[in-house]
Amino acid sequence: LxxxxxxxxxxxxxxxxxxxxxxxxxxxxxxxxxxxxxxxxxxxxxxxxxxxxxxxxxxxxxxxxxxxxxxxxxxxxxxxxxxxxxxxxxxxDELNALKEFLEQTKEILKTGGRLVVISYHSLEDRIIKNFIRHGNTREAQEEDLFGGAKKHFRAINKKPIIPTAEEVKRNPRAHSARMRIAEKV
Structure with missing residues (x-):
């Protein structure tokens, strides 16, 4: 201390x-x-x-x-x-680092590529969830030339994957982990 x-x-x-x-x-x-x-x-x-x-x-x-x-x-x-x-x-500046990383994935991943992110608290998870939903970290839906929603990612799992009770027993620090998976479209 x-x-x-x-x-x-x-x-x-x-x-x-x-x-x-x-x-x-x-x-x-x-x-x-x-x-x-x-x-x-x-x-x-x-x-x-x-x-x-x-x-x-x-x-x-x-x-x-x-x-x-x-x-x-x-x-x-x-x-x-x-x-x-x-x-x-x-x-x-962890949340901005996460946002920068997520924004870069739009350029790095090819169509069909998978984005897998594990978060350890709700602030991170909210940013990741909204990024997958909106395709950006501003939480505003981007539109294409015709005013339709522009999709960058499709969520593979609707809800985050959480550790099992057995996993938490083996690794107590895993209790707050949330994994989200998305595919670049």
Whole structure:
């Protein structure tokens, strides 16, 4: 717990979790925790962080957990997982990286090629589902020259494929995995 608040997947990325916690506005923190972590008390959490950092910078994981402990709602581990997930997504710009990847598949895959994507939380899954449905990450249906819906992909499975109870027992981290498959048309 004495470790740094880094969370970068690529050390060339300029800002880390410590920078975000100590420099983002309360509104920015609230947005991150609400959108990316789906934390119910995101406003309270953001206010608590802002007040604490005015006293002293938040530098380590231990510092951060001490700051947020008084506002934890429900299951402590689940709450902290959501908070750290939100920070990690922001630090690494994960959702934009996913969107860029998906947009590139339209150019890379040949007609009949298969797109198989596994997501590990609902934010990713929603982006993937809408990309397959609309053919873009803007969630707006593209139209052809005649005003008809332009289809880039056809969903192979209507609902995501989820791990079996046996798989989750063997690999507990698989419990949130969702796999979607689409074919380029």
């Amino acid at each position: 004495q470790g740094p608040l880094d969370m970068r997947m690529n050390k060339s990325v300029q800002h880390n979790a410590e920078d975000i916690l100590n420099s983002y506005s309360q509104q920015q923190l609230q947005r991150i925790f609400g959108e990316y972590g789906q934390v119910r008390n995101a406003k309270t959490l953001a206010n608590t962080i802002a007040e604490a950092r005015n006293q002293e910078e938040i530098e380590t994981i231990e510092d951060f957990i001490k700051v947020v402990s008084p506002v934890i709602k429900g299951n402590r581990n689940k709450y902290l997982s959501q908070v750290f997930q939100a920070l990690r997504i922001e630090v690494n």
